[in-house]
Amino acid sequence: MLVITVRHVTIYHYKQPVAFGEHRMMLRPRDSYDQKLLDAKLVITPEPADIRWVHDVFGNCVAIARFAGRAQELRFESVIRLDHSPTNALDFQIEEYAERYPFTYGADEMPDLLRTIERQFLDPEREVDRWARQFLRPDGRTDTSEMLAAMTNAIRRDLTYVAREESGVHDPAKTLRIKSGSCRDFAVLMIEAVRSLGLAARFVTGYLYRPENRRGEQVGGGATHAWLEVYLPGAGWVEFDPTNGIVGNHDLIRVAVARDPRQAVPISGTWTGFPSDHLGMTVEVEVTAAGGTTRAPKTAARTRRPRAAG
Numbered sequence: 001m002l003v004i005t006v007r008h009v010t011i012y013h014y015k016q017p018v019a020f021g022e023h024r025m026m027l028r029p030r031d032s033y034d035q036k037l038l039d040a041k042l043v044i045t046p047e048p049a050d051i052r053w054v055h056d057v058f059g060n061c062v063a064i065a066r067f068a069g070r071a072q073e074l075r076f077e078s079v080i081r082l083d084h085s086p087t088n089a090l091d092f093q094i095e096e097y098a099e100r101y102p103f104t105y106g107a108d109e110m111p112d113l114l115r116t117i118e119r120q121f122l123d124p125e126r127e128v129d130r131w132a133r134q135f136l137r138p139d140g141r142t143d144t145s146e147m148l149a150a151m152t153n154a155i156r157r158d159l160t161y162v163a164r165e166e167s168g169v170h171d172p173a174k175t176l177r178i179k180s181g182s183c184r185d186f187a188v189l190m191i192e193a194v195r196s197l198g199l200a201a202r203f204v205t206g207y208l209y210r211p212e213n214r215r216g217e218q219v220g221g222g223a224t225h226a227w228l229e230v231y232l233p234g235a236g237w238v239e240f241d242p243t244n245g246i247v248g249n250h251d252l253i254r255v256a257v258a259r260d261p262r263q264a265v266p267i268s269g270t271w272t273g274f275p276s277d278h279l280g281m282t283v284e285v286e287v288t289a290a291g292g293t294t295r296a297p298k299t300a301a302r303t304r305r306p307r308a309a310g
Contacts, residue, residue, distance in 0.1 A: 001085050003038070004253060006207050007286040008078045008224075010267055013279040017070035023269030026256040027078040028061040029206065034249055036083040045075040058263070060256040065269075076267060084209070084289075087248040094144060095234035101142040102198065105233065113200040113231060116259055121192055127173040132193035148230060148240060148247070151193060155186050155242035161219045169261050183219075183243040184226040184261055190242045191228050200231040204239065205264045206255040209287045219243060224266050224285070227252060253287075 008027060031037045044051070048065035056062050097103055105113055123129060135147045135154070160180040172189040175181040181189070187203055194201040208225040227241035237257075239249050246252065258264035271278075 001083055002209075002289045003081065004084050004209055005079065005081045005286075005288045006253060007284075007288075008076075008207075009282075009284045010076045011282045012074040012271075013281065014072050014074075014271075014273065015277045015279055016273070017072045018271050018273030018277055019070050020067040020074060021270035021272065023065045023067075023074075023267065024265075025063040025065070025076065025078075026060055026205070026264060026266050027063070027076075027080070029080055029082055029253060029255050030060065030257070032254070034085045034087065035254060037080065038083060039079075039081040041077075041079045043075075043077045045073075045077075046071045056263075058257050058259075060258070060264070074271075082253070084249075084253065086250040092145075092232070092235040092238055092248070094232050098233040099144055101136065101144045101147055103144070103233075105200070105231075109231075109233070116200040116202050116231070117195055117198060119192060119195050120260055121172055121188075123173060123192070123196070125173065127176055128189070128192050129196045131176055132196045136197075144232065148194070148238075151190060152240045152242045152247055153245045155190060156245035159186065161186075161243055167265075182226075183241075186242040187226045187228045188261060190240065194228075194230055202229050202231075202237070203258050203261045203264055204229055204252075204254055204256070205258075205261075205266060207253040207285065207287055208241075208244070209251045209253060209289060211251070211289070224255070225252070226261070229257060 025042070027042065028040050029035060029037055042063060044065055046067065046069065049068040050066045052064050054062050054064065121128075132151070135150050136142045158179065159175070162180045162182060164182045164185075169188045170178075170181055170185045172185075172192040175185045175189045184203075191201040191203060204227050205224055206227075225241075225243070227239060227243065227246070229237040229239050232238050238247075239252055239254075240247055241252060244251075255266070256264045
């Protein structure tokens with residue numbers, strides 16, 4: 001078990017004072033059996049006129065802030081501390097009937113899983129379909145967990161990670177064609193591949209803890225990180241990080257889950273002023289555990305909200 005502290009600072013810069021509309025923040029981690037939230041602090045400057053907390057349709061904790069007056073800078077500082085209990089790769093139990101693919105979800109689960117099985121991107125040339133089916137054994141005896149692990153590792157091995165500051169995700173077929181993308185592009189590619197096989201998958205946003213002894217092996221630790229979960233009977237929602245080839249929650253700090261990446265944006269909101277007033281934003285993330293620290297360098301980008309993972 002690790003006690004991990006995450007300090008995440010996002011600052012929006014403007015040429016002159018502007019007015020701010022409502023802002024929504026997904027920065028508070030999901031409390032669960034494998035990560036227990038010990039403390040959470042959110043400081044916003046200028047101080048909001050009103051702030052409230054809600055749970056969205058997926059059970060994510062969302063802060064909603066409203067502002068009065070104008071300012072030349074908008075700053076969000078989130079500091080969280082949690083107990084993190086990592087699970088080993090492939091150390092999960094699947095119901096016997098689902099150990100081999102294909103299998104069918106139970107009648108009691110299927111109604112709730114349907115929307116996470118639906119494809120979100122068109123695949124007219126069946127590029128994603130063909131890519132996904134290469135992981136199936138021709139004799140029909142495909143081991144479910146091995147198939148998903150192989151898919152995760154193939155993205156890590158065959159595609160090149162490229163950080164992108166702009167919002168949105170690439171079409172999965174485009175990611176396959178250009179053989180590169182950000183962590184959210186890789187997550188969406190695998191989500192669509194898994195869904196093409198009839199399995200339920202959802203998008204996850206959070207943070208990556210990079211121990212000193214593995215920092216050269218892991219990427220995607222700047223700002224926020226993105227990966228996915230696949231629903232496996234008996235094991236529940238199991239995490240897969242194709243950016244780093246991680247199976248299970250090892251080094252992954254879960255903040256929010258969603259059916260679509262657009263539903264899991266860490267910070268989103270509006271402002272009123274001239275388009276030229278927006279000068280960009282600065283992001284700094286520091287992840288600290290008992291044995292070491294992962295610090296993402298300050299980055300500046302001329303980009304619009306919302307802020308996306310990876």
